[in-house]
Amino acid sequence: MVTLPQNETHRNDDSRYYNRLHGVLLVALGYSCSESAKILGHTVTTIENWVNRFNEGGFKSLRDEPHTGCPPSLSFDLMKEIRNNRRRSLTIGI
Numbered sequence: 001m002v003t004l005p006q007n008e009t010h011r012n013d014d015s016r017y018y019n020r021l022h023g024v025l026l027v028a029l030g031y032s033c034s035e036s037a038k039i040l041g042h043t044v045t046t047i048e049n050w051v052n053r054f055n056e057g058g059f060k061s062l063r064d065e066p067h068t069g070c071p072p073s074l075s076f077d078l079m080k081e082i083r084n085n086r087r088r089s090l091t092i093g094i
Contacts, residue, residue: 020062023047024054 019040026036026047033047040047053061072079 017063020050020053021059023050024062027051 023036023040023042023046026039027033031039033044033051036042036047037044050062074082
């Protein structure tokens with residue numbers, strides 16, 4: 001069986017959603033969670049979690065939830081200034 005490259009399936013929210021959807025679809029088509037896990041390159045527990053999420057919440061439950069965390073410690077303007085200075089230093093070879 002062919003395993004999908006992990007970096008490609010984790011590239012963005014849509015690709016992660018479609019990867020989960022494929023896992024659920026394989027199980028719905030009669031593949032076991034173990035077989036689905038081997039095909040998609042995930043653990044059996046991951047496939048089981050996706051199927052449970054789908055059974056409880058449908059398609060929307062397979063989407064990523066908003067990522068929360070600490071707010072940035074640097075302002076947007078300061079980050080922009082740092083990036084510009086970095087680019088400038090790389091251009092002139094500092």
